[in-house]
Amino acid sequence: MGKAKPHALPPRHIDWGELPPPFTVESILERAAQKWPDRVALDFYGTEHTFRDLHTLALQAARGFAALGVGPGVNVALHLPNTPHFVVCFFGILIAGGCVVNCSPLAGIIETRSQLIDSGAQVLVTGNWTTQYRQLRRLVGTGALRALVACSLLDFLAQPQARELVSAVPDPDPTSSGEIAFTALLALDTRMARLERATLEEELAVLQYTGGTTGEPKAAMLTHANFAAALHSSQRLSAGRTAQALKELVILPLYHILGLGLMLRAFWAGFELIMHMRFDAQRVLSDIQSKKINLIAAVPAMFARLAAHPGFGSCDFSTLMGYASAGAPLTTHVRGCLEERVELMMRDSYGLTETTGVGTVPAPMRDGKIGGVPAPYAHMEVVDLETGLSVLPAGEVGELCFTGPHVMKGYWNRKEETAEAFRGGRFHTGDIGSIDAAGYVTVTERKKDIIFTGGHNVYPRNVERAIQEHPAVAEVAVIGIPHLDFGEVCKAFVVLKPGHEPFSFVELCGFLTQRLASYEIPLDMEIRAELPRTSVSKVSKVALLSEVVRSQIGVGNG
Numbered sequence: 001m002g003k004a005k006p007h008a009l010p011p012r013h014i015d016w017g018e019l020p021p022p023f024t025v026e027s028i029l030e031r032a033a034q035k036w037p038d039r040v041a042l043d044f045y046g047t048e049h050t051f052r053d054l055h056t057l058a059l060q061a062a063r064g065f066a067a068l069g070v071g072p073g074v075n076v077a078l079h080l081p082n083t084p085h086f087v088v089c090f091f092g093i094l095i096a097g098g099c100v101v102n103c104s105p106l107a108g109i110i111e112t113r114s115q116l117i118d119s120g121a122q123v124l125v126t127g128n129w130t131t132q133y134r135q136l137r138r139l140v141g142t143g144a145l146r147a148l149v150a151c152s153l154l155d156f157l158a159q160p161q162a163r164e165l166v167s168a169v170p171d172p173d174p175t176s177s178g179e180i181a182f183t184a185l186l187a188l189d190t191r192m193a194r195l196e197r198a199t200l201e202e203e204l205a206v207l208q209y210t211g212g213t214t215g216e217p218k219a220a221m222l223t224h225a226n227f228a229a230a231l232h233s234s235q236r237l238s239a240g241r242t243a244q245a246l247k248e249l250v251i252l253p254l255y256h257i258l259g260l261g262l263m264l265r266a267f268w269a270g271f272e273l274i275m276h277m278r279f280d281a282q283r284v285l286s287d288i289q290s291k292k293i294n295l296i297a298a299v300p301a302m303f304a305r306l307a308a309h310p311g312f313g314s315c316d317f318s319t320l321m322g323y324a325s326a327g328a329p330l331t332t333h334v335r336g337c338l339e340e341r342v343e344l345m346m347r348d349s350y351g352l353t354e355t356t357g358v359g360t361v362p363a364p365m366r367d368g369k370i371g372g373v374p375a376p377y378a379h380m381e382v383v384d385l386e387t388g389l390s391v392l393p394a395g396e397v398g399e400l401c402f403t404g405p406h407v408m409k410g411y412w413n414r415k416e417e418t419a420e421a422f423r424g425g426r427f428h429t430g431d432i433g434s435i436d437a438a439g440y441v442t443v444t445e446r447k448k449d450i451i452f453t454g455g456h457n458v459y460p461r462n463v464e465r466a467i468q469e470h471p472a473v474a475e476v477a478v479i480g481i482p483h484l485d486f487g488e489v490c491k492a493f494v495v496l497k498p499g500h501e502p503f504s505f506v507e508l509c510g511f512l513t514q515r516l517a518s519y520e521i522p523l524d525m526e527i528r529a530e531l532p533r534t535s536v537s538k539v540s541k542v543a544l545l546s547e548v549v550r551s552q553i554g555v556g557n558g
Contacts (some may be wrong), residue, residue, distance in 0.1 A: 016376040019405055022200040022228035026094035028267050029055050036270045043274045044084050045161055061092025064185035066192045068123055068147045070098040077101040077121035082277050085151040085182055086254050089125050097195045101207045102255040109135050116144060119207050125149040129166040140178035151182040165277055200224040207412050208257055210353045219412035220354045229377055229405035230356040234265050236376040237361055248295040250275045258326055261357040262297055281309040292319040299327040301537040307337040317342045324349060327538055331468055350443050352429060358406040360441050373439050379403045382435055389424045394437040401426035451480035453488050458520050463490055466515040472500035477531055477539045481548050490522040493531060493544055502527050
């Protein structure tokens with residue numbers, strides 16, 4: 001195979017001109033239905049829906065939500081994986097004037113209940129096949145929820161197809177008080193009152209909970225204007241593709257900012273989404289080849305599983321025009337495997353929930369580090385780590401900050417956290433990095449992830465990069481654990497490549513001696529079959545640290 005072909009890059013410094021006026025998020029689907037009514041918008045395991053179909057369903061859902069009391073100031077929780085229900089209800093809630101609260105269906109019931117209470121959601125939409133369904137329906141009528149909309153896979157799939165995705169296909173007709181089936185919601189023929197809208201810079205479209213990999217999740221208040229700015233930014237970079245009816249594979253969850261942004265960008269451009277309810281490496285490779293996929297975005301863990309799959313080497317990637325990785329750094333090994341087979345350079349991006357997914361756009365690696373240049377309309381600065389108020393000159397390392405129309409309104413019900421995040425008039429990302437004189441951004445580490453050991457600052461990502469150079473290491477996570485003498489020390493959790501024998505902690509230390517400073521070398525190592533992950537496949541260092549703390553205090557040891 002040949003070398004990966006480079007992708008086009010925007011100039012380092014460019015005047016993008018005046019930002020176009022904002023629009024409502026729900027108008028994205030209406031616009032698509034008007035421009036491409038008969039174009040396929042969604043393929044869900046072979047069941048196709050045109051843009052006209054989706055818009056009609058969203059209008060029906062909006063009338064149903066209005067009958068349940070949804071309107072301006074009412075929050076509605078979506079507790080769904082990637083199914084057509086999510087798309088229809090997302091736009092239906094917004095058409096009715098409500099605000100979407102995205103909840104992960106993979107989260108535990110405690111986290112879900114906490115988000116429902118925190119957001120004040122009055123209506124919940126969930127699947128009757130989920131493990132939490134029975135627990136969630138008990139919340140209806142208790143003051144926590146006014147109503148629950150129960151979705152069934154049989155709403156969009158035949159029973160044999162549904163059985164391939166879930167072990168049981170429950171009766172689609174709910175019976176409890178305050179509960180309504182998705183199909184019944186669509187049948188409610190209610191006349192909606194004319195909406196009295198706030199300014200689009202103030203009106204909330206989505207409450208998006210942060211990933212929570214390093215602390216307690218908070219809900220970012222994202223406005224209609226935030227999403228419009230994010231789409232205008234994306235459009236400036238991909239204007240040449242908007243006239244093409246491309247196919248994009250959706251394996252990122254739509255309830256996450258990455259997947260949600262992908263869906264909105266695709267509908268804005270008129271792309272067809274090939275939607276998967278869950279990640280399955282075999283099905284992904286099969287669809288890339290048989291359905292002639294043009295675009296795909298994923299997190300590194302997904303790409304790693306694709307590269308390790310036996311069918312990866314024989315898959316035909318010739319129709320792929322672009323693929324992107326986001327959410328975490330991609331290992332050099334996996335990047336090399338992908339670029340050798342696909343013959344396209346991997347596109348890395350950096351963004352946050354609080355910036356509506358906007359941050360940097362792809363640029364080549366420098367010195368083995370992943371970065372990029374600021375996206376259109378995104379202004380980035382680096383400030384000092386001590387006060388967070390002094391802007392640092394080019395090349396110096398500090399905390400990355402954003403200003404711009406894509407930056408959230410604030411954190412829901414968290415005035416102190418909002419004030420802290422926006423001190424000095426900038427949004428503080430909590431990420432450590434630098435911006436060189438050419439405008440190239442390098443993201444080094446999470447500020448909260450820094451390990452303070454014996455008076456030294458240790459950046460876990462640097463330690464992880466060094467350990468990943470070991471030929472037997474497939475994946476590694478490094479955290480700081482309490483230590484009586486040093487305050488904190490590094491502990492490494494290692495996953496081995498298939499077929500490789502375990503190595504000892506002494507061997508690891510010897511391997512790292514020439515690669516790291518003595519205070520950076522971990523004082524403990526644990527080899528595992530896999531690492532705990534969040535709902536979007538990021539390694540959960542919170543879960544790892546919780547395990548260490550529980551073991552140190554003897555929880556669960558009898």
